[in-house]
Amino acid sequence: MQNKVSFLGPNGTFTHEAASTISENLISYCSIQSVMESVVNGECDKGVVPIENSIEGSVTLTLDLLVHKFNLMIENEIIIPINHNLLVNDGVRIEDISDVYSHSQALAQCQPFLEKLNVKKHFTLSTAAAAKKVEGHKNYAAIGTLTSGKLYNLKPLVSNVQDNDTNQTRFIILSKKDHIPTGHDKTSIVFSLYDDASSGALYKVLKIFSNKNINLSKIESRPSKEGLGSYIFFIDLEGHRNDKSISEILSEVKEKTSFFKILGSYPIY
């Protein structure tokens, strides 16, 4: 029996599409948090959630839950192209639409199109949840996948309504352990500085990587939630945490930071 894999559902989400590339034994959950819980409590072996989009940036809920709530490891990543459709019930014309439903990331990725449409926008937990909600309502439309349109009896009135044709989202596969070294890996870490206000504090940490010629492929900060001006830094670096050189660097970073967590080492997609 294949590993059970949870994903942000219901069926027909982009996360469903991403998860389908790794397993046929998929179980849908209605929120990012419940996907993570399903792996922590052993209901599923792995869980797939979105983490970053090329137009809108990070899925901040995923980042925050990984730092503050769950001790899960990133075991792999998947990147897929994202093409959004304006989905409506049979016979609905564009001028009939008063309200559009979708996931906040999806609405944000289609902002110029939605502005022209001049409609009320509503958030749902996923794009497929939006399609489900819109089914049977003549004045509502959803933004989502062609698959969710088919599942919930909606037709694509306009296709490719995202801001640009190179829209992509990166998904992570979460597990209780990360990936063994492959020779072409990256490592995701998070840390906080002892004193955000002192000059050069971040530079001193980043210097550890540059001194050893380690390339960083991502750096981002989020509020630590402990007060204004206090941050958590997310870094993706090239290499596996089990490589001797990387493990030495990570020990040094841990020593120089007030909070440090490894989110996992996994193959670069």
Ligand SMILES: O=C(O)C(=O)C[C@]1(C(=O)O)C=C[C@@H](O)C=C1
């Ligand atoms: O709602 C979905 O279909 C999802 O899979 C979520 C999600 C996201 O959170 O980024 C995934 C891909 C797209 O970027 C839009 C929405």
